[in-house]
Amino acid sequence: MTRTAIVTGAARGIGAATARRLAADGHAVAVVDLDESQAGATAAAIEAGGGRAVAIGADVSDADAVAAAVARAADELGAPTILVNNAGILRDNLLFKMAEADWDQVIAVHLRGAFLMSRAVQAHQVDAGWGRIVNLSSTSALGNRGQANYAAAKAGLQGLTKTLAIELGRYGVTANAVAPGFIETDMTRATAERMGVPFEAFLAGAAKEIPVGRVGQPDDIAAAVSFFCSEGAGFVSGQVLYVAGGPRG
Incomplete structure (x- = not known):
């Protein structure tokens, strides 16, 4: 069945690969990124391959921008029932050198962004009685020198994922996390x-x-996200899958 998916941070890298993979799976894809023109390249590639896509510029840490982006995706592609929270930034530094802004910005994009997007999209998922949320965590959630902010955000996403799985499961919505390695x-x-x-x-x-x-390559992560978004993964929820070329977690 064709669904509408939203992928954040989808202008390049893991997000772009995931958007292309979900399109190949037969879904319409809203390609969301801070810069709409850069997101346009991913959307154009999907459309060139025969898929349906729209590029949407939005700051995922801004509640109004998120509401507008989700509404636009619904208007142009249909109610979104797949959400991939991939948007993220790095502001690495050792703790004693880390500025408050470096902490706040990383937490805002990763954690606040995933919260705002999930809250907005779950309304469509609950209405449909079906949904998939996939959050991008990281092996850095286990701790990584110079990444106190990033590690905290990525670990926080795992807790958010497990809670969403508990709250939304009764509505046919699963929530899982993919934690890439290098x-x-x-x-x-x-x-x-x-x-x-x-x-x-x-x-x-x-x-x-x-x-x-x-x-790893971005397509390695996209393949794992694709599984979690599939019809066949309906009994898998609240899980964290480390895609890192070896055991982690």
Whole structure:
């Protein structure tokens, strides 16, 4: 069955790969990102492949922007019953160097954003008696030096996920989280640049620490999200799946 999905942070990386995968699964996709023009590239790629998509610019930490984005997705594509909360930012620093703004911004985008989007979309899901929410956590939820803000946000998303599963299950809505390990994206490239390490060397070093012997790709994460969004995953809820090339969690 064709559903309408909303994917946040979908202009590039994991979000773009997830939007494309859900479109390939037969869903209409609202591609949400802070910059609507950048989201447009993902939406255009979906439409070029024969899918239905719309690009929507929105700050997921802004309640009014979220309400407007969800309303627009419903108007242009149909009531959204699949939500992937992927939007995120990095403001890495050691605790003693971390500014309050660095903490607040990361928590706002990851946690407040997922809360606002989930609250807005659940109304459509409850009306439909069916829904899927997938939150993007991270192996950093287990703790990571220089990421007190990011780790706290990603761990918080796991608690949010489990609570949504409990509250919304009776309405036919599941909530799960995917926790990526090291994925080759613009975000990890920026981390390498900040560390002063060539990106290829950064990738090679990371791959040596991963049991399967390679770093992850955005499509690896999209495949896991696709499963959680499928009809067949209706009895799987409140789970955290580490997609990291080896055991975590």
